Amino acid sequence: MSNIFELIDQGQQWEFHGGIHPPSRKERTSNEAIVDGPVSETLYLPLSQHSGQPAICAVKVGDTVEQGQVIGQSEGFISANVLAPVSGTITAIEDYPASHPSGLPTKTIVLTTNPLPTVAWPPMSLNDNPQELIKRIKHSGITGLGGASFPTSVKLSPRQNIDILIINGAECEPYITADDALMRAHNEQIITGILVMKKLLTPQRIIIAIEDNKPEAINAMTAAAKPYEHIIVRAIPTLYPAGGEKQLVEVLTGQQVPSGKIPADLGIVVQNVATSYAIADVIFNGKPLLSRIVTVTGDLVKRPGNYRVILGTPVIDVLNFCGYQPSPQQKLIMGGPMMGFALNDANAPVIKATNCIIAASDVELPNAPDEQNCIRCGDCEQVCPADLLPQQLQWFAKDKDHEKLTQHNLFDCIECGACAYVCPSHIPLVQYYRVAKAEIRESHKEQQLAQRAKERFELRSARLERDKLERENRNKLASERRQAAMKNNNDGDAIAAALARIKAKKSGQEPVVEKPPGNDRVAAAIARAKAKKAAADNTPPNPDKSRVNDAIARAKAKKAAKLAEQDQDVAQSPVIDDAAAEKKARIAATIAKAKAKKAAAQAPSESNINDYDPDAAKKARIAATIAKAKAKKAAAQAPSESNINDDDPDAVKKARIAATIAKAKAKKAAAQTEANINVDGPAAQESAATSEPVIEKVVDDAAADKKARIAATIAKAKAKKAAAQAQANINVDGPAAQESAVSPEPVIEKVVDDAAADKKARIAAAVAKAKAKKLAQQTQPKDE
Amino acid sequence: MMSLVLIAVAVLSCLGLVFGVALGFASIKFKVQEDPIAEKIDDILPQTQCGQCGYPGCKPYAEAVAKGDDITKCAPGGQQTIEIIAQIMGVDVPVASDDSAEPVKTVAFIIEEDCIGCTKCIQACPVDAILGTTKQMHTIIADECTGCDLCVEPCPVDCIEMIPVPQKTNNWNGQLNIIPIKQLES
Numbered sequence: 001m002s003n004i005f006e007l008i009d010q011g012q013q014w015e016f017h018g019g020i021h022p023p024s025r026k027e028r029t030s031n032e033a034i035v036d037g038p039v040s041e042t043l044y045l046p047l048s049q050h051s052g053q054p055a056i057c058a059v060k061v062g063d064t065v066e067q068g069q070v071i072g073q074s075e076g077f078i079s080a081n082v083l084a085p086v087s088g089t090i091t092a093i094e095d096y097p098a099s100h101p102s103g104l105p106t107k108t109i110v111l112t113t114n115p116l117p118t119v120a121w122p123p124m125s126l127n128d129n130p131q132e133l134i135k136r137i138k139h140s141g142i143t144g145l146g147g148a149s150f151p152t153s154v155k156l157s158p159r160q161n162i163d164i165l166i167i168n169g170a171e172c173e174p175y176i177t178a179d180d181a182l183m184r185a186h187n188e189q190i191i192t193g194i195l196v197m198k199k200l201l202t203p204q205r206i207i208i209a210i211e212d213n214k215p216e217a218i219n220a221m222t223a224a225a226k227p228y229e230h231i232i233v234r235a236i237p238t239l240y241p242a243g244g245e246k247q248l249v250e251v252l253t254g255q256q257v258p259s260g261k262i263p264a265d266l267g268i269v270v271q272n273v274a275t276s277y278a279i280a281d282v283i284f285n286g287k288p289l290l291s292r293i294v295t296v297t298g299d300l301v302k303r304p305g306n307y308r309v310i311l312g313t314p315v316i317d318v319l320n321f322c323g324y325q326p327s328p329q330q331k332l333i334m335g336g337p338m339m340g341f342a343l344n345d346a347n348a349p350v351i352k353a354t355n356c357i358i359a360a361s362d363v364e365l366p367n368a369p370d371e372q373n374c375i376r377c378g379d380c381e382q383v384c385p386a387d388l389l390p391q392q393l394q395w396f397a398k399d400k401d402h403e404k405l406t407q408h409n410l411f412d413c414i415e416c417g418a419c420a421y422v423c424p425s426h427i428p429l430v431q432y433y434r435v436a437k438a439e440i441r442e443s444h445k446e447q448q449l450a451q452r453a454k455e456r457f458e459l460r461s462a463r464l465e466r467d468k469l470e471r472e473n474r475n476k477l478a479s480e481r482r483q484a485a486m487k488n489n490n491d492g493d494a495i496a497a498a499l500a501r502i503k504a505k506k507s508g509q510e511p512v513v514e515k516p517p518g519n520d521r522v523a524a525a526i527a528r529a530k531a532k533k534a535a536a537d538n539t540p541p542n543p544d545k546s547r548v549n550d551a552i553a554r555a556k557a558k559k560a561a562k563l564a565e566q567d568q569d570v571a572q573s574p575v576i577d578d579a580a581a582e583k584k585a586r587i588a589a590t591i592a593k594a595k596a597k598k599a600a601a602q603a604p605s606e607s608n609i610n611d612y613d614p615d616a617a618k619k620a621r622i623a624a625t626i627a628k629a630k631a632k633k634a635a636a637q638a639p640s641e642s643n644i645n646d647d648d649p650d651a652v653k654k655a656r657i658a659a660t661i662a663k664a665k666a667k668k669a670a671a672q673t674e675a676n677i678n679v680d681g682p683a684a685q686e687s688a689a690t691s692e693p694v695i696e697k698v699v700d701d702a703a704a705d706k707k708a709r710i711a712a713t714i715a716k717a718k719a720k721k722a723a724a725q726a727q728a729n730i731n732v733d734g735p736a737a738q739e740s741a742v743s744p745e746p747v748i749e750k751v752v753d754d755a756a757a758d759k760k761a762r763i764a765a766a767v768a769k770a771k772a773k774k775l776a777q778q779t780q781p782k783d784e
Numbered sequence: 785m786m787s788l789v790l791i792a793v794a795v796l797s798c799l800g801l802v803f804g805v806a807l808g809f810a811s812i813k814f815k816v817q818e819d820p821i822a823e824k825i826d827d828i829l830p831q832t833q834c835g836q837c838g839y840p841g842c843k844p845y846a847e848a849v850a851k852g853d854d855i856t857k858c859a860p861g862g863q864q865t866i867e868i869i870a871q872i873m874g875v876d877v878p879v880a881s882d883d884s885a886e887p888v889k890t891v892a893f894i895i896e897e898d899c900i901g902c903t904k905c906i907q908a909c910p911v912d913a914i915l916g917t918t919k920q921m922h923t924i925i926a927d928e929c930t931g932c933d934l935c936v937e938p939c940p941v942d943c944i945e946m947i948p949v950p951q952k953t954n955n956w957n958g959q960l961n962i963i964p965i966k967q968l969e970s
Contacts, residue, residue: 104952437958438957449930460911461841
């Protein structure tokens with residue numbers, strides 16, 4: 001670097017590749033002083049006047065704002081504030097034609113001005129904290145005023161060490177004299193602005209570069225810079241586009257800014273003279289960037305010149321102020337003729353980047369002739385200041401070959417227009433590049449969006465999957481918890497037993513009626529069956545008891561019905577949305593009720609078994625048939641009900657297995673019952689027939705004591721037989737009980753947590769047990 | 785004479801062994817994992833997850849294309865995507881029918897006064913670009929919306945519209961004269 005400093009100090013200058021010499025046409029305004037521009041009633045302040053993120057609107061319609069108030073808040077690192085240039089009222093925030101090549105509407109704050117006094121901020125000095133200085137510069141919304149409008153505060157807080165600060169006063173584009181006028185009139189203030197930047201950047205050299213076609217400006221700046229060491233004023237050869245940032249760096253330091261890098265990577269910062277002026281204004285005069293110097297020129301304005309125009313002033317107002325004479329074939333250009341753009345709408349506002357407005361007739365700026373085919377002359381390559389191959393780029397751009405365009409460094413093109421200027425075929429080359437750049441940017445953006453959408457989609461899918469798993473886990477845990485609670489708590493024995501039985505069945509064990517210690521329900525059923533039998537046996541001696549039994553049985557049946565109903569109610573709640581399931585549950589309940597009624601009807605009939613045996617046999621057969629039907633129904637019911645919890649394949653499986661087992665059991669039971677009836681029926685008949693005459697005989701024949709004893713023995717045997725029968729009947733009633741257990745089982749599984757149902761079942765079991773005991777006790781003394 | 789032959793055979797065998805080992809090592813060490821075609825196709829699909837191709841997202845379609853499905857099913861991708869897929873798959877680009885205009889990029893918009901807060905659209909959105917909850921008004925995060933159209937169908941009150949993305953200065957395609965130039969009168 002020291003070598004470069006030496007060379008710079010020696011006055012060495014370098015050259016950039018290419019460049020052109022377009023007619024400068026600066027004569028009209030190059031001697032004009034700066035004149036205040038018009039004060040419009042309405043100002044249009046786009047929120048995006050700078051490179052980077054648009055500012056965020058900080059006001060609402062109807063707000064009164066004072067001069068210098070922030071109305072657009074910068075958003076993100078590369079962004080700039082938008083300030084109210086004049087006090088006034090916000091009358092609208094709307095889409096308004098942009099000062100942009102596209103002319104598309106952009107979000108704009110409309111400010112109706114009031115003749116209120118101007119507001120100035122307290123001045124600062126060079127002794128202030130650099131951070132404070134930067135803060136003020138950022139707050140004042142200063143951007144590069146050369147044309148690119150890059151936020152100045154960002155440029156003034158680089159991460160790299162800065163060795164050279166270049167102040168760009170080249171102003172190489174034809175027509176424009178705004179910087180020239182500024183340098184002539186405000187050379188001192190530009191220097192003070194440079195001092196602020198010097199404090200912030202601490203460069204070793206400061207070079208003010210001015211094209212040698214502005215001798216007055218060179219003289220003025222040299223005079224102003226004289227007291228300061230290390231501020232060098234350098235006249236550079238007039239060659240378009242010497243004012244381009246990278247070109248100027250090359251001319252002054254001999255260094256090329258590498259592709260995709262910025263001058264700061266070389267330790268160089270380039271600032272425009274107007275920016276320096278604005279910095280001095282806000283730091284020392286407390287006046288933020290509210291207006292800028294605009295060259296208004298062209299053969300259609302009577303008073304061309306350099307005007308201090310308030311930002312946001314519509315171009316048409318500026319033109320009218322300068323004596324604008326519209327012409328049918330006119331051209332309205334914002335910026336220079338090379339890099340500027342034709343305005344679609346003269347109402348577009350002057351923004352921070354507007355350095356020139358040209359209103360020219362087609363005589364002064366004739367339309368470009370029709371585009372011809374490329375003849376591959378190579379002139380464009382000769383003039384390209386970025387050392388690109390414009391011709392190749394043109395072919396690739398026409399072919400929309402984005403890959404090749406990127407390979408050929410399209411994005412290093414500064415769109416200076418030198419290639420198009422020299423093109424003998426009048427190909428609007430820059431236009432092709434702009435379109436290609438926009439397309440590449442757009443496709444890049446789309447790719448990013450697609451990537452983002454993909455990520456979001458994948459995250460969402462993952463989330464849904466996770467939710468599903470969590471739900472399943474939760475359900476599983478809950479059911480496990482319930483089961484554990486039931487096991488711990490004796491209250492849940494019946495259900496636990498039922499579940500255990502199902503499990504046992506599932507694991508392929510014998511579907512025998514095992515009696516786990518807590519199997520109250522089955523025990524109750526057995527006891528009930530025994531009790532019934534006993535009651536039947538004891539009917540003649542104790543008719544009251546049998547009646548009581550009947551009543552109890554009936555009550556029990558009712559209770560069972562109620563229980564079934566309750567089960568149904570409970571079962572209903574989780575399946576509200578499943579009408580079919582609800583229906584099935586109701587059917588199940590009805591069946592259960594019917595079953596209960598039948599059981600009630602059966603109880604008294606059974607108690608009369610001794611009175612009329614063939615009838616009893618018939619009834620038993622009917623009962624068996626009913627049991628069979630019931631079992632079948634239960635079997636049919638089980639899978640249908642299992643649909644309710646079809647998200648639980650285990651339950652379905654269990655239910656199906658249970659149903660099959662129940663069916664098989666029912667068949668077995670039916671066969672057994674019939675066998676029992678066939679075998680026991682006659683015996684019972686016999687014994688009944690025997691026992692009755694025996695009792696009579698005991699009464700009227702004391703001598704027949706022996707016989708009585710024999711009868712007693714017979715009775716005892718009979719009792720034993722009855723007991724055996726009762727045991728056998730377990731198998732008869734057992735399945736029924738099991739069945740009744742099976743049929744509500746799918747329901748019960750659902751309502752395991754229903755304590756009420758459970759309680760009722762327990763009460764029923766307890767009643768049955770108590771009854772059984774009582775009967776057993778009663779039977780014992782009878783037999784003795 | 786014999787020894788010369790033996791030496792030659794030995795040398796050649798040794799060389800063969802050495803090179804064989806070297807090549808074998810290289811083939812394992814520097815093995816290039818070929819990017820699966822489905823992955824490549826997925827990368828160039830627009831990721832709207834719209835399901836217009838008949839698959840439940842872009843990736844499944846990419847996989848189907850890799851297995852030989854029709855390459856013209858991606859409506860949001862347009863002709864451009866078809867051409868790239870054709871290139872990847874090494875097949876001819878099908879002739880585009882005349883009526884298949886380039887897809888217009890749209891974003892969903894909820895007419896918020898009409899929204900009843902049913903959350904149906906939220907469940908339909910493949911990229912979680914809809915904000916809202918039960919009985920609360922919903923709204924679209926326009927920046928995240930892929931314009932897939934999937935939320936329009938489930939809306940019971942038809943309060944979702946697909947509106948084309950307006951062209952702004954930041955997504956301007958560089959084409960001049962998109963607004964017809966009118967001559968200014970004084």
